[in-house]
Amino acid sequence: MNKIPVLEQCTVSYQEDKHFLADRLEIYLGKNNNLVFPHRHNFYQMVLFLSGGGKHEIDFREYQISRGQVYFMGPGQVHTWMFEDNITGFIVNFDIDYFKSLLLQPDYIENLNLFSTLQTGVFDLDEVVVREVTSLLHQLIDLNTQAVGIDVKRSLLLYILLKLDQAYRPSHSNKTIDYHMVLIKNFKSLVDQHYKALHLPKEYAELLFVTPNHLNSVCKEYLGQQAGEVIRNRILLEAKRLLILPDWTVSQVAYELNFNDNSYFTKFFKKIVGMTPEEFRRSQWKQN
Template sequence: MEYFEKNTNGFWLDTLEGLLERFPELELPHKQDFYTLLFIDSAKGEIIIDKVKIDTDQAKLIIIKPDCVSSITLDKYAKGSIINFTSDFFDLRYNTNLLYQFSFLKKWEKPFVRLTEKQVYKWNSLLLLVKKEYQNCSKGFRNVLCSYLNILLFEFERAYNPVRTIEQNHSRESKIIYFKQLIDKHYKSKKTPSQYANLLHVSANHLNKVCKKETGKTAGSLIRQRILLESQRLLQYTNLTVNEIALEMGFDTPSYFITFFKKQYGCTPEVFRKRQNDLFYFV
């Protein structure tokens, strides 16, 4: 959704009622680079994800993962909520690999679960709290929203009954998860694909091919993404100086860190920090 990508900070919430009147482009097959969580209370229509049709004939939770091709068809009186969020939004508050522990986010799992009346009541209650926080934008609201999102994902996990299918790419996907876990553990000291390839006992070329196949990104890009995420966290949530952050992140010199950061974000760490401080506070 172009609106989400241009006008949010990684989290967006709306109601399902009249959704397609506001965003008719959702009816067309499209690919996105963020997660969409749909809570269907009652609705007539269907959600299609990678050619799999999910009827909205009863209460459901549906997850649309990044890079999936999806379309949404709902009547204008549909009841429920839609939440879009990026992995970066979630990762700023929690460990970067926490999303991978949720069964329903794995590539080979079905992307929905049916809800009981009791579960529907609970989700409506939780989403009222999320909506209030989202609309008020009080001090620290972004952190609170991230905490609520974590609760919603765990509630999804509790309701979820995984139905595994035979997936030929399972071993490759498991290797990507392990690679990301290694990055999370060593990103301050190991910054090249070859270093991680050695830990995985594969060639750097093979690792890069697997990464491109499963994520669309190179191994080097995934490593840089993790370094930038932690740098962003430190700039946003601590009072460490740029020099101290450079040292903490394992860069030889502050100037090298500044050059690295500016190349990725188009601005210096100090400018980035000022922009974030205009919106959020340190915790």
């Protein structure tokens, strides 16, 4: 059965360094005009839009493109774009381990708000930040044409990421942020690993050494959802990812997600989405 294609960095990088790419977005699009959509990446991607229109989707959430909009996407997320007019901007791709030998904390990058699964990685910059980041990205692109070491590029990219992380405005409050945010991050990480097998909040609460009530209250405060909703939404996301594949039947999707039968999966899906899996599939195919 076909799966959503996973693009590796080396397949889209036309520059000498196959673990890192920084370029003007319009040049990148011209050199990668045969991209298959939707697709996933096995690398991190950042895009800053300067002009043009259209929309892009990350895990079935749609965003209208505007000047100053920036998005950050981590490995594994499903992505597509539909550009209009003459799109301009910047794009940066880098491998998961790009900063591994530079940083003492290997997971430092994935813990930035920009790539956190707790937040959406799409937001708007004010014009002052747009101009500042644009200048820095020009410098980063220029480094690819110079005989400089990898640490110079990594250091400048890290500075840009930190600058943008400062500009990011999370929706949650800062009170007791350390403990609660770590708890939610660990919870969502466990859900990503076990959503097919573990469906109940109490099962995750046991793994996290907290009570189900505490897990629910923290999720409600910081995510606006009960823990059970987080689990169901993760199952639903994977269902949507599989349903858009033409070679997968609804029964196969239900089996892949450990539903006992097709009818139970259909009821689960329709209750949340408002349409059956087949209706969702047809609506997605019609859009594409």
